[in-house]
Amino acid sequence: MSIAERTTEQLLTIGEVCRALEVEGIARSASWVRRHEDLGLIAPFRTRSVGLRLYTLADVEALKVAIRDREGSRDVA
Numbered sequence: 001m002s003i004a005e006r007t008t009e010q011l012l013t014i015g016e017v018c019r020a021l022e023v024e025g026i027a028r029s030a031s032w033v034r035r036h037e038d039l040g041l042i043a044p045f046r047t048r049s050v051g052l053r054l055y056t057l058a059d060v061e062a063l064k065v066a067i068r069d070r071e072g073s074r075d076v077a
Helices: 014-023 030-038 057-076
Strands: none
Touching: 014 030, 014 057, 030 057
């Protein structure tokens, strides 16, 4: 996705993503978010100047689904 396509969406820093998850009652660290980025679950935009990761609301939703799926699999076991 290009920057032009992403500028129409709200972009969040990694700290804002963590806070958005916390508001949902899901406490997760920045390293947890980056680990899921490394796994390919989300693909944040990186600014050229400082390499800042910027995430979309869709990225936050994907993380929520990953959390629910993992927690759901623990309940079944």
